[in-house]
Amino acid sequence: MSSPTKQYTALLPAAGIGSRMQASVPKQYLCLGSKTILQTTLDTFLAHPLIKQVVLVLHPDDCWYQTLSVSQAHKVLCVVGGEQRADSVLAGLAKLAADEWVLVHDAARPCISHQDITKLIAQVEAAQQGAILAYPVKDTMKRGNAQQQIVNTVPREQLWHALTPQMFQAGSLRDNISSALSQGQTVTDEASAMEWAGYSVALVKGRSDNIKVTNPEDLALAQWYLSQQTDEEIT
Numbered sequence: 001m002s003s004p005t006k007q008y009t010a011l012l013p014a015a016g017i018g019s020r021m022q023a024s025v026p027k028q029y030l031c032l033g034s035k036t037i038l039q040t041t042l043d044t045f046l047a048h049p050l051i052k053q054v055v056l057v058l059h060p061d062d063c064w065y066q067t068l069s070v071s072q073a074h075k076v077l078c079v080v081g082g083e084q085r086a087d088s089v090l091a092g093l094a095k096l097a098a099d100e101w102v103l104v105h106d107a108a109r110p111c112i113s114h115q116d117i118t119k120l121i122a123q124v125e126a127a128q129q130g131a132i133l134a135y136p137v138k139d140t141m142k143r144g145n146a147q148q149q150i151v152n153t154v155p156r157e158q159l160w161h162a163l164t165p166q167m168f169q170a171g172s173l174r175d176n177i178s179s180a181l182s183q184g185q186t187v188t189d190e191a192s193a194m195e196w197a198g199y200s201v202a203l204v205k206g207r208s209d210n211i212k213v214t215n216p217e218d219l220a221l222a223q224w225y226l227s228q229q230t231d232e233e234i235t
């Protein structure tokens with residue numbers, strides 16, 4: 001696969017309130033070492049040679065972003081998000097040209113590496129098809145019922161954890177998320193809207209340390225993963 005040379009826009013939804021984190025500020029404003037989660041994620045994208053701009057989606061009541069040094073970066077365009085993650089993504093997509101390819105990445109995944117961003121872009125450029133970073137399931141998987149009893153064991157050979165970034169053309173992503181939502185579909189990631197619309201989406205194997213910081217115990221893990229990343233992996 002040849003190395004990509006075009007530049008792309010990254011769309012970072014950061015308009016959540018982090019209810020599962022149970023902190024006094026939204027989790028993207030918690031610090032991992034000396035930097036907030038949001039600044040860490042933004043810095044990685046802004047330093048990537050194939051990223052030309054970042055569309056950052058913020059909560060309407062956000063009063064923290066302006067306090068970050070990254071808020072002065074001229075490559076960041078801020079927009080106001082919505083009730084659900086999919087609404088926030090739609091708000092960001094509204095700023096993009098329909099034929100532009102965009103990488104949508106959870107602000108709450110600060111351990112994303114430059115290697116994985118490049119790998120995803122290379123796959124999309126080669127196949128001209130939407131793709132997501134994903135990681136194969138390792139554990140034995142069980143289907144449970146409402147009584148928390150095992151129904152059966154689900155073969156894990158073809159199961160993947162959906163990660164981000166997820167890369168699609170902005171226009172079709174916008175149309176398919178809008179249609180899926182208007183028909184009552186649950187849209188928890190970009191690929192789910194594209195799958196629902198009948199597109200085939202490629203799985204690109206990413207690193208397992210690209211975790212979504214969700215619960216309090218994830219903070220120490222994310223900080224440790226960041227401390228283990230070598231310059232070579234990050235850049």
Ligand code: CTP
Pocket residue numbers: 012013014015016017018019020021027028057081082083084085086088089106107108109212213214
């Ligand atoms: N997000 C967003 N707009 C929303 C909800 C979520 O932009 N209405 C963003 C979050 O800020 C986060 C990413 O989407 O970067 C993934 O969402 P999640 O991990 O669920 O974050 P929160 O919704 O903030 O957390 P929780 O579900 O625990 O409240």
Ligand code: MG
Pocket residue numbers: 016085
């Ligand atoms: Mg959420």
